Amino acid sequence: MADTTRTPLMAGNWKMNINHVEAVHLVQKLSWTLQDKKHDFERVEVAVLPPFTDLRSVQTLVDGDRMKIVYGAQDISVHDEGAYTGEISAAMLSKLGCSYVLAGHSERRQYHNEDDATVNAKATKALAAGITPIVCVGEGLEVRKEGRQVEHTLAQVDGALAGLKPDDARKVVIAYEPVWAIGTGEVATPEDAQEVCAAIRGRLEETISPAVADSVRILYGGSVKMASAGGIMSQPDVDGCLVGGASLKVDEFAGICRYLDLQLGYSS
């Protein structure tokens, strides 16, 4: 099991799905489902990452109903303000009560040419605004076939965290998402996830400090489902999951969040 001082995080990346009206229904239903099962949010943190256009509605709902679900955005600008058409700043996300923001999701890297320097700038902006960046890293199929997944992913981690003070680096969440496992139904084995997550932690220990390596949460992402979450979470260096498709289905996502209860054989 993972170090118990790191609170597991289950984060649902909705990608470009769910409008603001649907978002209110989904979050409400998720909250009811988890409350009904007496989910302990201190034990397993639950976050949703809706599209920008949903955030205000989600904020109003979460605040109004004093929900324990937290939320965040899928991207953030490297600029503070000004003539950057279409971009959303850290200050805007902070005003919306965002706890988290993704930085460098593989789909941003692939379709918007985001490189490690951009991811680093985004993580830095988020931290300065008091928002926790979830820095996404992971190899594509070619790299995996060549057996270079560890070196490839560690280079992304180095680039994304370059220049961060240890006190900031400690707050970052890293999501290992092998690109070949995203949206493909091809879930990495728990051992695959552990191999790279352990290597990431080792690198943080080497390049920053053992204390930072101990406190940083490392998530796995890529076709996670209720049925696979328990096995992945049983790995010592995996501290949560970044969930795409399954986070759009309340029962699936609630089941992922409740992996501990389900493992212990409590009622589903």
Ligand SMILES: O=C(CO)COP(=O)(O)O
């Ligand atoms: O990209 C992902 C989460 O950020 C993973 O998506 P899927 O869970 O749909 O494979």
